[in-house]
Amino acid sequence: MDAPGTWTRLSQREAYAHFIRVRVDTYRTGSGSVSEWDVLEQPDCVCVVAFTERGTALVFEQFRVGPERRIAEIPGGIVDPGEEPVAAALRELREETGYAAGVHWYAGSEWTGASSTRRKHVVIAGDCVRAGDPEWGDDESGVVRELSAAAMLDHLLAGESTDSGAAVRALVRFAREAEIAPELVGLRDAVRDLLAL
The missing domain is CATH 2.20.25 (N-terminal domain of TfIIb)
Structure with missing residues (x-):
């Protein structure tokens, strides 16, 4: 051995x-x-578990070439060279959905595979508000949707997103966080309630 x-x-x-x-x-x-x-x-990437001021969760439904179908994904994308992961996450949220985060929390990163150089960073965002239209690139198109928080959790647990595992790990880590900024307490408590379902 x-x-x-x-x-x-x-x-x-x-x-x-x-x-x-x-x-x-x-x-x-x-x-x-x-x-x-x-x-x-592969370059590092980010994904954002984003909740609006109303407590709904944001997804960007788009065609994915691997599965060969449309998938409701949590917002995310590539970390540009020299860009910090949190900045990339907030940028991707804005570009893909048109929403900006009122508060956010970095949930860390994980390897995407045993044979990959990529790390996937996850950010939990709250109090998201519409800040304008999405700013899709030439190879992006889709539909921005809002799901109830419970429907989002069901969607993630069903494995119907390429970021399901990372997102659930991030939600659990956020819910377990004891030391947190005062402006994040309400969001953390809402996530704790969600995970207690």
């Missing part, structure tokens, strides 16, 4: 480069075997 940390990378080569870059890394394991691994080189 391999001991932790005994793998050694022997080589690395690019296999494919377009929207996603794939490289092939060759490793020697602790047992001495040599194997190749496909690694997805």
Whole structure:
């Protein structure tokens, strides 16, 4: 059995480069075997669990090429080079939905896969208000929808979003947070009530 940390990378080569870059890394394991691994080189991304002033949750329903259908996603996207994850999350919220957050809380990040360089950052946003029209790029189109908080949780738990796991983890972490800014207490208590359903 391999001991932790005994793998050694022997080589690395690019296999494919377009929207996603794939490289092939060759490793020697602790047992001495040599194997190749496909690694997805992807920039970090963000997603936002956003609640309006009325307590509804925002989703952006759009076509997704992997599943080949429309999916109601929580707002999110790529972290631009040099951009902080929270700033990227608030920008994506505004661009995809036209809403701006009144308050927000950074819920951390997680790896998106064992063979990926990407981390997915999650922000919980509250008191979101309409600040203008969405600002979609040339390759974006869809419908902004509001769901009840309970319907949003059901949607996430059903696994019907590409960010379901990250979003639920973020909601649980937020609900468990004891030390929180006063302006976030109401939102945290609403999330606690939601998770107690």
